[in-house]
Amino acid sequence: MTIMEERPATEVGAARRRKEDARLITGRTMWTENITLPGMLHLAILRSPMAHARITRVDTSAALREPGVVAAFSGADVADVQGSLPCAWPVTEDMLLPDHPPLAVDEVRHVGEAVAVVVARDRPSAVDALAAIEVDYEPLPVVTEMPDALAEGATLVHADKGSNKAYTWVYDSGETGAGESTDTMFADAEVIIKRRYVQQRLIPAFMEPRSVVVDPTGDQHTIWSATQIPHILRFLLAVVTGTPEHKVRVVAPDVGGGFGGKLQVTGDEIITFLAAQRVGKPVKYTESRSDSIISAHHGRDQIQDLELAAKRDGTVLGLRVKLLANMGAYMGLVAPGVPLLGAFMYNAIYKFPSYRFECSGVFTNTTITDAYRGAGRPEATYAIERIMDELAVEVGLDPIEVRRRNWIRHEEFPFNTVAGLTYDSGNYEAATDKAMSLFGYDELRREQAARREAGDPVQLGIGVSTYTEMCGLAPSRVLGALRYGAGGWESATVRVLPTGKIEVVTGTSPHGQGHETAWSQIVADQLGVAFEDVEVLHGDTRTSHKGLDTYGSRSLAVGGFALVNACVRVVDKAKPIAAHLLECDVSDLEFKGGAFRVRGAPSDAAGKTIADCSLAVFAAHDLPDGVEATLDAEATYDPANFSFPHGTHLCATEVDTETGAVTIRSYVAVDDVGRVINPMIVEGQVHGGVAQGIAQALFEEAVYDEEGNLLTGTFVDYTPPSSADLPDIVSDRTETPAPDHPLGTKGVGEAGTIASTPAVVNAIVDALRPYGVDDIRMPCTPERVWRAIQGGDRS
Amino acid sequence: MTRISVTVDGVRYDDDVQPRTLLVHHLREQLGKVGTVVGCDTSNCGSCTVLMAGESVKSCTVLAVQADGLEVTTVEGLAGSGGELHPVQQAFHDRHALQCGFCTPGMIMAAVDLLAENPDPTDAEIREGLEGNLCRCTGYQNIVRAVHDAAATIRASGTPEPASVADGPMPGTPQGAPATPSEAPPVPAEALPRPVP
Numbered sequence: 001m002t003i004m005e006e007r008p009a010t011e012v013g014a015a016r017r018r019k020e021d022a023r024l025i026t027g028r029t030m031w032t033e034n035i036t037l038p039g040m041l042h043l044a045i046l047r048s049p050m051a052h053a054r055i056t057r058v059d060t061s062a063a064l065r066e067p068g069v070v071a072a073f074s075g076a077d078v079a080d081v082q083g084s085l086p087c088a089w090p091v092t093e094d095m096l097l098p099d100h101p102p103l104a105v106d107e108v109r110h111v112g113e114a115v116a117v118v119v120a121r122d123r124p125s126a127v128d129a130l131a132a133i134e135v136d137y138e139p140l141p142v143v144t145e146m147p148d149a150l151a152e153g154a155t156l157v158h159a160d161k162g163s164n165k166a167y168t169w170v171y172d173s174g175e176t177g178a179g180e181s182t183d184t185m186f187a188d189a190e191v192i193i194k195r196r197y198v199q200q201r202l203i204p205a206f207m208e209p210r211s212v213v214v215d216p217t218g219d220q221h222t223i224w225s226a227t228q229i230p231h232i233l234r235f236l237l238a239v240v241t242g243t244p245e246h247k248v249r250v251v252a253p254d255v256g257g258g259f260g261g262k263l264q265v266t267g268d269e270i271i272t273f274l275a276a277q278r279v280g281k282p283v284k285y286t287e288s289r290s291d292s293i294i295s296a297h298h299g300r301d302q303i304q305d306l307e308l309a310a311k312r313d314g315t316v317l318g319l320r321v322k323l324l325a326n327m328g329a330y331m332g333l334v335a336p337g338v339p340l341l342g343a344f345m346y347n348a349i350y351k352f353p354s355y356r357f358e359c360s361g362v363f364t365n366t367t368i369t370d371a372y373r374g375a376g377r378p379e380a381t382y383a384i385e386r387i388m389d390e391l392a393v394e395v396g397l398d399p400i401e402v403r404r405r406n407w408i409r410h411e412e413f414p415f416n417t418v419a420g421l422t423y424d425s426g427n428y429e430a431a432t433d434k435a436m437s438l439f440g441y442d443e444l445r446r447e448q449a450a451r452r453e454a455g456d457p458v459q460l461g462i463g464v465s466t467y468t469e470m471c472g473l474a475p476s477r478v479l480g481a482l483r484y485g486a487g488g489w490e491s492a493t494v495r496v497l498p499t500g501k502i503e504v505v506t507g508t509s510p511h512g513q514g515h516e517t518a519w520s521q522i523v524a525d526q527l528g529v530a531f532e533d534v535e536v537l538h539g540d541t542r543t544s545h546k547g548l549d550t551y552g553s554r555s556l557a558v559g560g561f562a563l564v565n566a567c568v569r570v571v572d573k574a575k576p577i578a579a580h581l582l583e584c585d586v587s588d589l590e591f592k593g594g595a596f597r598v599r600g601a602p603s604d605a606a607g608k609t610i611a612d613c614s615l616a617v618f619a620a621h622d623l624p625d626g627v628e629a630t631l632d633a634e635a636t637y638d639p640a641n642f643s644f645p646h647g648t649h650l651c652a653t654e655v656d657t658e659t660g661a662v663t664i665r666s667y668v669a670v671d672d673v674g675r676v677i678n679p680m681i682v683e684g685q686v687h688g689g690v691a692q693g694i695a696q697a698l699f700e701e702a703v704y705d706e707e708g709n710l711l712t713g714t715f716v717d718y719t720p721p722s723s724a725d726l727p728d729i730v731s732d733r734t735e736t737p738a739p740d741h742p743l744g745t746k747g748v749g750e751a752g753t754i755a756s757t758p759a760v761v762n763a764i765v766d767a768l769r770p771y772g773v774d775d776i777r778m779p780c781t782p783e784r785v786w787r788a789i790q791g792g793d794r795s
Numbered sequence: 796m797t798r799i800s801v802t803v804d805g806v807r808y809d810d811d812v813q814p815r816t817l818l819v820h821h822l823r824e825q826l827g828k829v830g831t832v833v834g835c836d837t838s839n840c841g842s843c844t845v846l847m848a849g850e851s852v853k854s855c856t857v858l859a860v861q862a863d864g865l866e867v868t869t870v871e872g873l874a875g876s877g878g879e880l881h882p883v884q885q886a887f888h889d890r891h892a893l894q895c896g897f898c899t900p901g902m903i904m905a906a907v908d909l910l911a912e913n914p915d916p917t918d919a920e921i922r923e924g925l926e927g928n929l930c931r932c933t934g935y936q937n938i939v940r941a942v943h944d945a946a947a948t949i950r951a952s953g954t955p956e957p958a959s960v961a962d963g964p965m966p967g968t969p970q971g972a973p974a975t976p977s978e979a980p981p982v983p984a985e986a987l988p989r990p991v992p
Contacts, residue, residue, distance in 0.1 A: 017888055017889060017891070021887070021896070024896030025880070025893065025896070026830070026871065026880075026884065027828075027829070027830015027869065027870040028871075029829075029830065029832075029896065033833075124815075206931060207842060207895065207897040207898045207930065207931050208834070208897040209834065254896070255895070256896065256897030257894070257895040257931050257932055259931070289840070290836055290837075512896070512932050683891075684891050684937060687934035687937065688894060688931070688932045688933050690934060691934030714836070714839070715837050715840060716837050716839060720929055722928070722935075723922040723923075723928075723938065723939065724922045726922075726936075728918070728936050728939070
């Protein structure tokens, strides 16, 4: 990159263009699929065309005779070594947790489940040879819908488990003491609103298909994977396959998006690992997009039944939520816990006095579900923001006014919520005021009234969405209390090289978030070094052995904290060396503007930089007695609380009542994510997040037929929006620093997705209130909108 | 196997390919041009977009044999011989028009072609022009900004040509033999499916 920029006063807060871009815009990238190793073979996977069937025979012998085929095997061939794919979040003690073999052995339970593999000299030979594998299936009855799966006498996905209901998890504020009992509060209600909302199934659709390369030839077996979680993968690969952890190295090289979709330990990873060990050669598997859509985990797929009790003045008395969450055919890595991440968020930014949440996880003959951008929190925010609009209509208030009457005022923080969390900070008034002003709220309401009055065939709708979310996953004790199988800390190491250049090793694992840039900005300020002199290393357990990776808007909130602590330790270690070089007492020194100087000395006085100290350490000729010859420092940070970004999103839609077509006319996002390291990156996260939320509202849905065939199995049928489908948005911020974070940051990765879906659907419903429409099932396609206008057919 | 000769990013390559080999697989697996990537199997995502004979094609929808005798430019051949970025690359960097960067090679090549056809596009023309390229990270807003910026730069400098085509191969890349007429393709070109733009 040859761009010169003026050096900002502080790096933190500057819109630094990204370091990552240099390789990404020139094609010098290290995607897993780009890796080629000496003697490398290619693996292809035969997947089940049946949603539920007994496997009575698998014969791979003919495939073995195909040209170039080195190995072919089925689930039965590896049954004793393949283990079971892990679920790290058994949310209740009695949760049903069926075996999940990477390769099906006796039975397949969803279309796309892996049944057999071929390993060959090249990919075409491997794929061709799949056709020679013979599999006999004995079809079994199929269940794809949750209500059917829970009905009396339902077909069982796992016959030996006796039920399709995997678990029921309950939170009740009356029982925990965080609030009143809903029974008490509902008794006083003047208004009770009941609604069912359906969170359609979505597909994360990261642009880079997942890929895995395994090299079994070294002493440490190396696995490159397009994953968000190299550290968790290493740990669980050891647990699942019995390979000692120190004999496994995991690398996540450049990873092309994840959105939760690569927060998984996949059957493909285990199968490729086993295959490479069997043939003793490097093996690569890269999924096709169709393979990805059918076998990589899906997201959302919940049925939400809500009851909201309120007084006539719009004050909410209580909320009851009954949730069904489709797990698919097996338990994904964190799937059972996804609805729980929503459980703490239904009360949102409001001061509800009572709250009860009950969730059941349900098995069906469909692809597994798991985390997708926001994971539980978008679902919760959608439901509460939709029903708050219904309350506004019921009591005759503007939707913003009904929110005002219930939200936590800025002077009330820290605030203990009815869901048992402590919100540390926020200013909902400021964000909402700013959003309304940017949006021209009052003017648009006047236009809406005029167009209603005139009977305009294209009606204007205004959608409001106020949200908060829990980010910075997560305090380890809280995770432990929720029966999650790991902690929530993060790690950082700062290595000071002899010439004063810095290497940062982070336990976070970016896949588009720009950590290399943002982490460099933080270190530049902390150590007084140049932005360009910092190299950020990540995603390879050989350099970064310790970390919990990237998801849940945690990297900066938790990993950034660890990084600051590591930098502080570097400065602490450098201080006695600087004092020695300056021939003064340690207690007389301060570190300011990138140099140690005697306290009170002018800023141009001679000082010693970190680079001066690192060179002194490298030579080690003249270190003070007892001082170790290194400035390197490591820190691990476990957050005491979540962080709570919030914001107000406003959407104006034009809805053509004759065709059902919806156009987003304007969209304003005001987000408060605390202090911002790089506003350009934050804005990019909001843009992309809002786009994915709009996609749920308007475009995307994974659809199964009754036999369990995925009807949306390619990008022809499952349609992530293109540039022509999406509007420009206005993105702005308010800034309420996180009080307990050294950088004041909160997290931004999921905010846009969480806020935007209800903003859009509220706007569509708002446009159609005069037509008696009070809900439209997502995605709000022209057909669904048109049908709703015709007669309140909500589905 | 069929013998083809394709000039990629200014370097001529003569290779035997299977008739079924897609151009993108030839680029990636035989020529090592892994800057061009595959994102889907239905020609929807556009991640594999390259310029063939100066026009953008989805290289997963072109057979390698269809490129015989033609010049192909990938994202790897877009920067100048001294490493100076093409205006579209520069604008993508300046405008934060990429996050994970997987769609970026295809998006940049599609934008280069768009600007060759329409040097001063409106927002709507950019959005429609790039409709065949999916990005999951950015929401496209910064991509649209970047294409506007690049358009202005190109109009001001008057150099829309990819540098590698204009200046020859990047330094350090192996030189192919002097161009000779290539063998005729085994199937008449008109009988092959048209590349999807």
